[in-house]
Amino acid sequence: MTLLSFVVPAYQVQGYLRECLDSILDQPFGDVEVIGVDDCSPDGCGQIIAEYAARDPRVRAVRLAENAGLGPARNAGLDRATGEYVWFLDGDDWLAPDCLPAVARRLADTAPDVLLVDHVRVHWTGRAGRSALVDVLAADGPPEVFRATERPAVLRLLHTAWNKIIRRGFLLDSGLRFAPGWYEDVSFSYPALVAAERISVLDRVCVNYRQRRSGAITRTVDARHFEVFDQWHRVFDLVGDRNSTLRPVLFERMIWHYLTVLGNGRRLPPGLRPAFFAQLHADYRRWRPPGGYPVPGGIEGLKHRLVAADRWRTFSALRVAGRTGQVVTRTARRAADRTLPPLRRSAGRGRDALLYGYYRAQLRRPVDPTLAVYAAYWYRGYACNPAAIHAKARELAPDIRGVWIVRRDRVAELPPGVEYVVAGTPAYYRVLARARWLVNNVNFPDHVVKRPGSVHVQTHHGTPVKVMGLDQQRYPLGAPGMDFAALLRRVDRWDFSITANAFSTQMWDRAYPADYVRLEVGYPRNDRLVTAGPDEVAAVRARLGIAPGDRVVLYAPTHREYLPGYRPPFDPDGLLAALGPAGRLLVRGHYFDHRPGDPGGSGAGRVTDVTGYGCVEDLYLAADVLVTDYSSAMFDYAVLDRPVVVYAPDWPVYRLARGVYLDVTAEPPGAVARDFAELLAVFRSGAERAEGAVSARRRFRERFCALDDGRAAERVVRRVLLASPPSGTRG
Known part of the structure; x- marks a missing residue:
């Protein structure tokens, strides 16, 4: 029999589910099964579970015919579990590394009905805090095994299901199952703890409890929060009059929970608060133990007394006063710590102050309903997805005026006929203030205001291998000096996020x-790779000085933020020798690492530095093979269905220091070389064109390139520019 059955329900957690499943399957303990339950999720959860089940026999995929909610989804997994113990882990949480061997030892040593494990509450800001398990059970230390009647403080721990590993036989014998509705953990966890003959504790953090910025029910304003009453009624119905010593603790937990829901401004609609308080008072009178219960002290105790006396108005006034005091404190702190935007800090510098004032004045003018502003790579020029969207918009939406923002030193590189403004000029601030659409593959500067009626389009500029955004908080070497709060303020301006595939989404x-x-x-930038014919490819190669018979390798390594100036071990002459006399090498460094000049080697004109070449799509079309490490270039180049070689000489270090979403050495688009000698061997043997590499590329293309059909830019223009939502909405 398997020791641990993990039941992982999934509903609209596609961004987190892979991390959850990996955290189980990558443990140094294999006696597990994972039952992934797709609760008819409208996003990619079902696809992710099916993908894992196809490659790992320990994973089983279950899909519910209709959305049933977390409780019924867990029941569906429980019905299919075969393990001795069941662990209900939510799809947006994840296990701590290397925790399962300790869990297995504790289960073997104590044979409990319920094993309680510790957790860390991980906020989206990066802040983390450990639970109260140690404090609650402190005294003289937790005994090996106990009952809830012997340690009633165990009921004061977080009432979730995922911090409890439960013997499956105990669940079957007791008939315990999850109820439908919100707060389903309540009517499962408390009866389980009360009924358990043997409870054990593992004083080790095993679960990372994710506090999401949006999407969780605890951050959702809805009348369904009234369902907390039904769950607590089930608790008292299931417990009945048994274990009367635990009833006061359960009652205190119930009132604490009700007050938590009522006190959270992001749960109940304001108009329903009086009704919620009335039901709270009714439950107080109905379930209050005859002998009383331990009333908390201080403000919390006052709240209990107001509930007992049914004093809603006084309770509400107390809450308002408390919130007002918090607001005043926060306002004072912000005033003390405030730093003005860069332009305002330089108000004494004349021109900057005037420009910022001009921008503010332009914000008071109407949004121009025909103006679209485009930018790419921090105003480096006409490139990437915004350029492809702009070109298609000129064709499909000629009444929309498209204006590009570029740096002054890049103006000469703009294609003929492209209207532009130079960054930092009055014209720049005018179009930023008045544009209906703002399209960029990076974020616009912090001083840009998101106006009602404007539509911000984030196109991104690659399928991510390395971690990005908030995920970089765990890899500080790869995000030196990043202000994540400012990042999220920029992200909050987005109306649309363009993605190349489900993985990116x-x-x-x-x-x-x-x-x-x-x-x-x-x-959109990959449309050209799909539609370019042989004549266009030949013309591009001719412009680059490539002869018809040349075999061109494009080498495009990525940037290492944690190693400024790093260059991978790479010998151009050695690679040219392996390619033979027809070999030609194009070297394109990351734009953050651009050093003009010869890339090295003595290949008599057969090596060309193309780092500064403006249009990377030209280079893709010209190349016969791509060599890269962890760059998103592999996803774009795979559209061409030509050989790709992953050259990963520092993969273990990069993975640890920078963090990755995808193991490109395990799921590559072709052959893999771990050092330069292996890279030479790939080309000498023809492994980049062998059947194994072709099969790997086919799987890679199916997963990441299925949407690249030459019409991506058209889809964006029709959805965003020709049918974007009315002013002030997000579609």
Whole structure:
């Protein structure tokens, strides 16, 4: 029999589900099964579970015919579990590394009905805090095994199901199951603890409890929060008059929970608060133990007394006074710590102050309903997805005026006929203030105001291998000096996020949690790679000075933020020798690492530095093979269905220091080389074109390039520019 059955329900957690499943399957303990329950989720959860089940026999996929809610989804997993113990882990949480061997030892040593494990509450800001398990059970230390009647303080621990590992036989014998509705943990956890003959504790953090920025019911204003009453009624119905010594503790927990729901301004609609308080008072009178209960002290105790006396108005006034005091404190703190935007800090510098004032004045003018502003790579020029969208908009929406923002030193590189403004000029501030659409593959500067009536389109500029956004908080070496709060303020301006594939959509959900429309339509910049014919390829190669018979390798390594100036071990002459006399090498460094000049080697003109070449799509079309490490270039180049070689000489270090979403050495688009000698061997043997590499590329293309059909830009233009939502909405 398997020791641990993990039941993982999933509903709209596509950005987090992979991390959850990986945290189980990558443990140094294999006696597990994972039952992933797709609760008819409208996002990619079902696809992710099916993907894991196809490659790991320990995973079983279950899909419910209709959305049933967390409780019934867990029951569906429980019905299919075969393990001795069941662990209900939510799809947006994840296990701490290497915790399962300790769990297995504790289960073997104590044979409990319920094993309680510790957790860390991980906030989306990066802040983390440990639970109260140690404090609650402190005294002279937790005994090996106990009952709730012997340690009633155990009932004061968090009432969730995921911090409890429960013997499956005990659940079957007791008939305990999850009820439908919100707060389903309550009517499962408390009866389980009361009924358990043997409870044990593992004083070790095992679960990372994710506090999401949006999407959780605890951050959702809805009348369904009244369902907390039904769950607590079930608790007292199930417990009955048994274990009367525990009833006062259960009652105190119930009132604490009700007050928590009522006191949270992000749960109940204001108009329903009096009714909620009335039901709270009714339950207080109905369930209050005859002998009383331990009333808390201080403000909390006052709240209990107001509930007992049915004093809603006094309770409400107390709450308002408390919130007002908090607001005053926060306002004073912000005033003390405030730093003005960069332009305002330089108000004494004349020109900057005048420009900022001009921008503020332009914000008071109407939004121009025909103006679209485009930018790419911090105003480096006409490029990437915004350029493809702009070109298609000129064709499909000629009445929309498209204006590009560029740096002064890049003006000469703009294609003929492209209207532009130079960054930092009055014209720049005018179009930023008045544009209906603002399209960028990075974020606009912090001083840009999101106006009602404007539509911000974030196109991104690659499928992510390395972690991005909020996920970089765990990898500080890869995000030196990043202000994550400012990042989220920029993300909150987005109306649309363009993604190339389901994987990107899932990762952006996690990295950039906010309320925007996900447009999973393919990358507009890749349309050209699909539609370019042999004549265009030949013309591009001719412009680059490549002869018809040359075999061109494009080498495009990515940037290492944690190693400024890093260059991978790479010998151009050695690679050219392996390619033979027809070999030609194009070297394109990341734009953050651009050093003009010869990339090294003595290949007599057969090596060209193309780092500063403006249009990377030209280079893709010209190349016969791509060599890269962890760059998103592999996803774009795979559209061409040409050989890709992953050259990953520092993979273990990069993965640890920078953090990754995808193991490109395990799921590559072709052959893999771990050092330069292996890279030479790939080309000498023809492994980049062998059947194994072709099969890997086919799987990679099916997963990441399915939407790249040459019409991505058209889909964006029709959805965003020709049918974007009315002013002030997000679609």
